[in-house]
Amino acid sequence: MTLQIVIFGFVAALAEVLGGILVVSRQVWPRRVQETFLALGAGFILALVFLKLIPASFSTLGETAALYILVGFAVLHFFEHAIVGHLHFGEEIHEGVMVSRTASLSAFAGLCIHAFFDGLSISVGVQFDAFLGLLIFAAVLLHKFPEGLTIGSIMSSGRYPKKAILLSTIGIGLATILGTCTVFFFSNVDAEITGSAFAFAAGTVLYVGASDLIPEINKSRDRIPPLMVFLGMVLFYVSERLLEGLLR
Numbered sequence: 001m002t003l004q005i006v007i008f009g010f011v012a013a014l015a016e017v018l019g020g021i022l023v024v025s026r027q028v029w030p031r032r033v034q035e036t037f038l039a040l041g042a043g044f045i046l047a048l049v050f051l052k053l054i055p056a057s058f059s060t061l062g063e064t065a066a067l068y069i070l071v072g073f074a075v076l077h078f079f080e081h082a083i084v085g086h087l088h089f090g091e092e093i094h095e096g097v098m099v100s101r102t103a104s105l106s107a108f109a110g111l112c113i114h115a116f117f118d119g120l121s122i123s124v125g126v127q128f129d130a131f132l133g134l135l136i137f138a139a140v141l142l143h144k145f146p147e148g149l150t151i152g153s154i155m156s157s158g159r160y161p162k163k164a165i166l167l168s169t170i171g172i173g174l175a176t177i178l179g180t181c182t183v184f185f186f187s188n189v190d191a192e193i194t195g196s197a198f199a200f201a202a203g204t205v206l207y208v209g210a211s212d213l214i215p216e217i218n219k220s221r222d223r224i225p226p227l228m229v230f231l232g233m234v235l236f237y238v239s240e241r242l243l244e245g246l247l248r
Contacts, residue, residue, distance in 0.1 A: 019148020072203020
């Protein structure tokens with residue numbers, strides 16, 4: 001059983017990395033392709049916020065979750081505009097940069113938290129019932145590739161080097177593996193800490209999606225990127241509903 005859980009974790013992480021590899025497979029992607037990838041990612045992470053992070057936050061913290069969400073939103077706004085916007089660390093004034101590096105790092109942190117609990121779901125499912133664990137693994141795997149594509153596109157749009165883009169997808173993959181292994185060291189994960197992490201991540205990732213990605217997509221003269229936002233939402237919705245259905 002232990003070996004099966006570890007293998008599932010590594011396969012899910014590999015799918016994550018493959019999404020990032022697709023992004024860095026070319027030296028330069030045409031702007032239209034960049035916009036399309038970014039729109040898919042925007043829809044994916046906005047669905048993540050509204051369908052997963054916010055509900056999980058309120059289910060564990062109650063009304064207090066709203067405060068953590070607001071703090072997460074405000075903290076990112078503060079660092080991205082009140083601090084970075086005035087000091088000009090470099091990314092905002094370079095031609096071709098679509099997303100600030102602060103926003104990219106925030107998206108990375110939020111997806112890491114989500115990936116950790118993906119891995120935890122696989123581990124718990126396998127220990128409860130091997131077949132159920134296999135189904136949960138399949139549901140998680142369904143959105144690992146687009147998740148890697150999402151963070152890869154966001155980091156690429158912030159003009160991070162290829163090495164950093166790959167490391168970001170590897171980092172989220174490692175968070176998934178860590179989630180599968182944590183259950184062997186702890187009998188349970190504190191609900192309040194989990195809710196706080198989800199709520200703060202919801203605020204920061206919501207800011208990235210609504211304040212950074214969507215406005216950039218709205219500048220596009222192409223009709224495809226706005227449609228890809230909806231596709232990203234549908235992709236996350238389908239995979240997450242399947243996962244939640246299997247866990248019940």
